Amino acid sequence: MKAQPRLFGADHSVYVRIARLCLIEKGIEHQLVPLDIFADGGPPADYLAKHPFGRIPAFEHEEFSLYETSAITRYIDEAFDGPQLQPVDPVRRARCNQLISIADNYAYPNLVWGVYVERISKPSRGVPTDEDKFFAALPKARNCLAAMSQLMRDAPWFVGEQLTLADLYAAPMFDYFLMTSERAELIRHHANLQEWWARMASRPSMAATKLS
């Protein structure tokens, strides 16, 4: 029997969740190997051999090791059977890649770090909100949601009729940002994003990866 793919990381991590969503949507049995990236003294030395930048997730499939979520998810999509998570058509594939890049570069720093971490995560740990950081992130978060909404138009998923990696990237970021009290004000002009979230949040892969 072939070894199951292994994903190293923590279940609270946005990027680990993206990779897990991808594995689950493809129907791939796998192992999540727990890794505390914020442990005192930093990540274990043997983990740095898997990921020299000390981030999560890292991934192993038989003899093949990989890090960076964009490479991991595209590999999973291309190397395994199951529903295709990247469009074949070049225009749609480009749109999917564009939305992934927007998620990496604008949604993650602003929706997750600028809004969720400042408003929910830090206060829950007794750390005060950095108001400058929070107020600087708000217009960027607004701009990011407007751009994503405009690119999705009236499709059910970010890139048309099929669920793609673009949806799996955005979902864990939205899940965190939508816990904040700013969510209503930020998302109220974007009915398509609200409808998308209802669709996305009800998928079994989201329930299976939700923090308890």
Ligand SMILES: N[C@@H](CCC(=O)N[C@@H](CS)C(=O)NCC(=O)O)C(=O)O
């Ligand atoms: N470019 C990386 C980003 C991964 C990443 O930032 N992961 C976060 C957790 S969601 C992390 O490892 N943070 C630890 C740190 O910043 O030291 C990828 O796409 O995999």
